[in-house]
Amino acid sequence: MPNKIKLPPVDLAKEVRAAQKAMKPAVTRLTQVLRKFDPKKAAVGALADFLYDLRIAERSLAVITAPVTDLTAPMIKLIEEHFVNSLPVGEASGVQGYQARVQVTDTPIPQVKAEDWERFFQYVAKTRQWELLTHSLSREAVRERWDQKKEVKFVTAFHAKRVSCTKLGKRKVR
Numbered sequence: 001m002p003n004k005i006k007l008p009p010v011d012l013a014k015e016v017r018a019a020q021k022a023m024k025p026a027v028t029r030l031t032q033v034l035r036k037f038d039p040k041k042a043a044v045g046a047l048a049d050f051l052y053d054l055r056i057a058e059r060s061l062a063v064i065t066a067p068v069t070d071l072t073a074p075m076i077k078l079i080e081e082h083f084v085n086s087l088p089v090g091e092a093s094g095v096q097g098y099q100a101r102v103q104v105t106d107t108p109i110p111q112v113k114a115e116d117w118e119r120f121f122q123y124v125a126k127t128r129q130w131e132l133l134t135h136s137l138s139r140e141a142v143r144e145r146w147d148q149k150k151e152v153k154f155v156t157a158f159h160a161k162r163v164s165c166t167k168l169g170k171r172k173v174r
Helices: 012-035 044-086 114-127 139-147
Strands: none
């Protein structure tokens, strides 16, 4: 039996609480501003700047949390792989600590072998079991045909709108 090492105590909850405490004044101020905010009453230029500021704030928070994620994500993956390789699969099997229980479950994911796709399509067409297929187009394939001025029957364009928000070059505000 291998020697069991004692794991170092890591109280991440304490670190999370400290981060929440540090962020609380900013969250409170932002909550007060957003509670009474109505975009219909704002000048569009100011609204554009506010959108940019909100997106930058969101990205900045991701940058702040990235070092923790960089440390925890590989360790989580390593431990999960260990459990997958060492625990039997099944509902009743697993291990339990003081705070948590871990078990490995098995979920079958259907797939068709690459060499069988044509035969599978023939089977679906013959049996008319269309629900076995998803209803989606290959956007790339349709765009290629449209770029070549070819018609794709029964396909129309839906114009999805998205908002682009980019920083302006250095310019003095009057």
